[in-house]
Amino acid sequence: MAVPHLTTALTGPLLELESRILAAQPQIEHWFRSQWNAHAVPFYGSVDLRNSGFKLAPVDMNLFPGGFNNLNPDFTPLAVQAAQSAVEKVCPEARSLLLIPENHTRNTFYLQNVATLVHIFEQAGLKVRLGTLNPQITAPTELVAANGALVTVEPIVRHGNRLTLADGFNPCVVLLNNDLSSGLPELLKGLEQHLLPPLHAGWAVRRKTNHFAAYDRVADEFARLISIDPWLINPYFAHCTGLDFHARQGEDTLAETVETMLAKIAAKYREYGIDQEPFVIVKADAGTYGMGVMTVKHPDDVRGLNRKARNKMAVVKEGLEVSEVIVQEGVYTFESIEDAVAEPVVYMMDRFVIGGFYRVHTGRGVDENLNAPGMQFLPLSFETACLPDRNATPDCPPNRFYAYGVIARLALLAAALELEATDPERD
Amino acid sequence: MAVPHLTTALTGPLLELESRILAAQPQIEHWFRSQWNAHAVPFYGSVDLRNSGFKLAPVDMNLFPGGFNNLNPDFTPLAVQAAQSAVEKVCPEARSLLLIPENHTRNTFYLQNVATLVHIFEQAGLKVRLGTLNPQITAPTELVAANGALVTVEPIVRHGNRLTLADGFNPCVVLLNNDLSSGLPELLKGLEQHLLPPLHAGWAVRRKTNHFAAYDRVADEFARLISIDPWLINPYFAHCTGLDFHARQGEDTLAETVETMLAKIAAKYREYGIDQEPFVIVKADAGTYGMGVMTVKHPDDVRGLNRKARNKMAVVKEGLEVSEVIVQEGVYTFESIEDAVAEPVVYMMDRFVIGGFYRVHTGRGVDENLNAPGMQFLPLSFETACLPDRNATPDCPPNRFYAYGVIARLALLAAALELEATDPERD
Numbered sequence: 001m002a003v004p005h006l007t008t009a010l011t012g013p014l015l016e017l018e019s020r021i022l023a024a025q026p027q028i029e030h031w032f033r034s035q036w037n038a039h040a041v042p043f044y045g046s047v048d049l050r051n052s053g054f055k056l057a058p059v060d061m062n063l064f065p066g067g068f069n070n071l072n073p074d075f076t077p078l079a080v081q082a083a084q085s086a087v088e089k090v091c092p093e094a095r096s097l098l099l100i101p102e103n104h105t106r107n108t109f110y111l112q113n114v115a116t117l118v119h120i121f122e123q124a125g126l127k128v129r130l131g132t133l134n135p136q137i138t139a140p141t142e143l144v145a146a147n148g149a150l151v152t153v154e155p156i157v158r159h160g161n162r163l164t165l166a167d168g169f170n171p172c173v174v175l176l177n178n179d180l181s182s183g184l185p186e187l188l189k190g191l192e193q194h195l196l197p198p199l200h201a202g203w204a205v206r207r208k209t210n211h212f213a214a215y216d217r218v219a220d221e222f223a224r225l226i227s228i229d230p231w232l233i234n235p236y237f238a239h240c241t242g243l244d245f246h247a248r249q250g251e252d253t254l255a256e257t258v259e260t261m262l263a264k265i266a267a268k269y270r271e272y273g274i275d276q277e278p279f280v281i282v283k284a285d286a287g288t289y290g291m292g293v294m295t296v297k298h299p300d301d302v303r304g305l306n307r308k309a310r311n312k313m314a315v316v317k318e319g320l321e322v323s324e325v326i327v328q329e330g331v332y333t334f335e336s337i338e339d340a341v342a343e344p345v346v347y348m349m350d351r352f353v354i355g356g357f358y359r360v361h362t363g364r365g366v367d368e369n370l371n372a373p374g375m376q377f378l379p380l381s382f383e384t385a386c387l388p389d390r391n392a393t394p395d396c397p398p399n400r401f402y403a404y405g406v407i408a409r410l411a412l413l414a415a416a417l418e419l420e421a422t423d424p425e426r427d
Numbered sequence: 428m429a430v431p432h433l434t435t436a437l438t439g440p441l442l443e444l445e446s447r448i449l450a451a452q453p454q455i456e457h458w459f460r461s462q463w464n465a466h467a468v469p470f471y472g473s474v475d476l477r478n479s480g481f482k483l484a485p486v487d488m489n490l491f492p493g494g495f496n497n498l499n500p501d502f503t504p505l506a507v508q509a510a511q512s513a514v515e516k517v518c519p520e521a522r523s524l525l526l527i528p529e530n531h532t533r534n535t536f537y538l539q540n541v542a543t544l545v546h547i548f549e550q551a552g553l554k555v556r557l558g559t560l561n562p563q564i565t566a567p568t569e570l571v572a573a574n575g576a577l578v579t580v581e582p583i584v585r586h587g588n589r590l591t592l593a594d595g596f597n598p599c600v601v602l603l604n605n606d607l608s609s610g611l612p613e614l615l616k617g618l619e620q621h622l623l624p625p626l627h628a629g630w631a632v633r634r635k636t637n638h639f640a641a642y643d644r645v646a647d648e649f650a651r652l653i654s655i656d657p658w659l660i661n662p663y664f665a666h667c668t669g670l671d672f673h674a675r676q677g678e679d680t681l682a683e684t685v686e687t688m689l690a691k692i693a694a695k696y697r698e699y700g701i702d703q704e705p706f707v708i709v710k711a712d713a714g715t716y717g718m719g720v721m722t723v724k725h726p727d728d729v730r731g732l733n734r735k736a737r738n739k740m741a742v743v744k745e746g747l748e749v750s751e752v753i754v755q756e757g758v759y760t761f762e763s764i765e766d767a768v769a770e771p772v773v774y775m776m777d778r779f780v781i782g783g784f785y786r787v788h789t790g791r792g793v794d795e796n797l798n799a800p801g802m803q804f805l806p807l808s809f810e811t812a813c814l815p816d817r818n819a820t821p822d823c824p825p826n827r828f829y830a831y832g833v834i835a836r837l838a839l840l841a842a843a844l845e846l847e848a849t850d851p852e853r854d
Contacts, residue, residue, distance in 0.1 A: 025549075025552055026522060026523075026549075026552050026553060026554045027522075028552065029511075029551065029552020029553070030520075030521070030522045030552060032552075033511075033514075033515055033519050033520070033521070033552075034519060034520060036515075036519075037519040037520075074501070075504065076812075076814070077502065077505050077812035077814055078504050078505060078508060080812075080814055081505060081508050081509065081779055082508065084456075084460075084779070085512060087460075088460055088463075092460050092461060092463075092464040093457075093460070093461060093464075094457070094460070095453060095454075095457045096453075122452075122453075122817075123814045123815070124456065125452055125453050125455065125456020125457060125459075125460075126453060126456070126457075127453045352508055352511070385503075385504035385507075387503070387504055387507055387550050388550070390549075
């Protein structure tokens with residue numbers, strides 16, 4: 001695969017930020033090691049980054065990552081090794097794993113992701129089977145992924161406090177690749193098996209604002225470590241509750257929140273001499289799949305929304321009603337690949353970065369969310385591992401990917417703190 | 428790099444053995460996980476394998492591996508990830524590492540190995556410096572490796588019970604890449620820093636027979652796990668002591684040991700219908716670097732050795748006198764690459780296989796040791812990771828390498844048992 005041609009505007013502070021991250025690599029890795037000593041790392045995750053040339057920041061953190069099929073297959077051994085670490089940590093005795101995918105069976109690219117995950121865990125030496133929460137699947141069903149791979153999903157049979165399959169398959173570990181948007185199924189409650197990620201990582205419970213509150217703490221500490229302004233790696237955010245888009249309730253509060261944030265961003269832009277128009281992203285706080293997302297450049301943009309726009313914001317995946325949103329500083333995407341806007345997504349398993357890809361979309365602007373429903377993105381897998389080359393320029397692909405891997409791991413660490421803080425069994 | 432053209436004789440039991448290893452992959456990986464739960468894995472190691480077409484077995488296990496420069500650079504990320512695991516296990520707080528290489532400064536290929544190791548640990552986020560035990564080096568000295576890489580070795584300064592460098596570099600971890608053939612330096616005794624591998628892994632203390640005694644136990648258990656004759660993965664060995672090659676003392680005992688073993692091998696060859704001439708290898712029990720090694724096909728071969736042969740056997744590296752030998756069943760090397768005899772070497776860090784290469788030598792026979800002094804071998808790095816492809820034939824390169832990785836890990840596990848059993852601080 002050819003090196004992606006990146007046309008990021010690289011004359012501003014980001015190059016400086018990347019240099020600083022590179023130079024501090026030993027301190028950074030040491031710091032991560034001590035953090036993972038103090039906090040349990042999530043099993044896996046993916047992070048959407050935005051690189052504006054002056055700012056490099058996470059904008060979303062997924063604890064049930066799809067898209068493993070978009071990673072460079074050359075790095076599958078890295079994923080396998082990381083999977084061995086992850087599984088060993090949870091249960092050294094593990095022999096078998098039940099993977100619970102999303103319910104939708106028609107997205108053949110998603111099925112390819114499932115097939116890739118099965119492959120990774122099989123390579124790691126586990127027996128892997130797929131159990132589905134989809135009530136329409138009542139017998140083992142073979143599905144065909146986009147690349148022709150076959151995956152067989154089977155109905156889950158609960159025996160006491162264990163999940164099994166009809167033929168007696170009795171796994172030690174249950175791994176969710178289903179983000180539980182529609183609620184926490186009774187089937188998954190009170191299991192004696194290891195359930196990963198934990199139930200409270202599901203979108204029925206999880207809130208983006210909890211994540212970014214944890215990220216604030218992580219970014220502040222990291223910024224002190226390498227002596228930078230935390231804003232360079234952290235988008236502002238605010239929480240807005242009590243909304244009802246259908247009933248047009250809470251519009252003014254939302255508009256005020258947007259106004260305050262636009263002013264804060266403008267002040268930072270002036271401080272750094274950035275000649276861009278500030279914008280914010282309004283997203284469902286419990287949302288996923290890029291549904292319920294709006295780009296806003298003026299407070300009036302959220303007032304008097306038309307029916308279509310309100311409908312779009314009012315519900316996310318599986319019909320979940322939106323009453324809370326996160327108002328997040330928008331970060332321009334200044335990376336492009338052959339004139340198309342590109343957004344990096346970094347994948348991690350255990351505490352290891354195992355690869356990433358660019359979401360590339362010609363039809364979208366630099367200030368828009370690239371993870372939108374129906375979006376036809378072209379995945380362009382990173383062609384090198386996220387390891388630095390300190391003898392090369394800061395903006396060569398390996399060094400850029402190292403910086404991406406560092407910021408993505410900060411978001412992973414924030415997810416660890418978030419899951420600790422929201423753990424219902426926490427004392 | 429092109430796929431190495433392997434002309435192994437693959438119609439006999441090895442293909443069956445490889446199939447069995449492939450089919451049992453989940454059980455094997457589960458078994459390894461539980462073994463590493465019970466036994467501390469050595470920090471790193473390399474294993475010389477011999478593949479005779481009917482038998483696949485380790486013939487040497489190095490706890491201070493050189494030759495990292497011969498691994499496929501495409502898999503450096505695997506080594507880095509494994510190094511992170513290894514370091515984290517020893518000391519999550521580690522920031523810096525002192526690497527102690529061999530004393531010889533003129534072997535530029537060895538220096539390239541050192542440069543590769545430095546690179547791996549730097550990539551893992553450690554500050555790495557080189558401290559030497561060589562008394563001739565009294566100031567920081569820059570050396571040039573075969574590929575032009577620069578390495579700076581510095582005299583070690585001991586402060587109390589810590590090793591440091593003159594400018595105050597005070598590492599948390601001391602990693603030996605020096606096999607301590609010439610004895611255990613006082614400098615390294617009683618350190619409060621983590622010293623890896625431990626002193627008793629050095630050849631001044633270590634004995635091949637201890638290793639292969641431990642390997643007997645490992646091979647027996649593994650053979651039960653996958654229901655095979657342990658002989659298919661385990662060469663016979665015997666221990667011969669009280670030898671003095673110069674004084675021609677112990678010749679008869681050695682000849683009798685050889686005779687007994689040749690008879691045992693012949694019986695096994697008859698059992699499996701193998702039409703080859705049995706042979707044994709006589710090696711210094713504390714030897715290294717392929718010195719003090721003899722190929723023997725008849726008991727008389729070790730009687731009445733001429734002066735040259737006796738001198739060759741009498742001393743190994745750094746003038747160590749040989750009074751104990753291991754008599755090991757010889758395993759034919761039936762792998763060849765373009766008419767040259769090839770011997771696989773597998774590298775591991777922590778419990779992970781991180782790559783390997785073939786020692787290829789046109790001038791040597793199928794029954795000779797390929798790791799001999801002055802040997803001009805061509806390293807041919809494995810071109811795929813040691814992960815299986817269960818949809819392909821057992822003898823495709825990924826599957827062959829998986830089997831190699833399994834057998835190499837058995838030897839690594841044997842080294843773990845050996846180090847436990849020989850630990851001077853063991854209660």
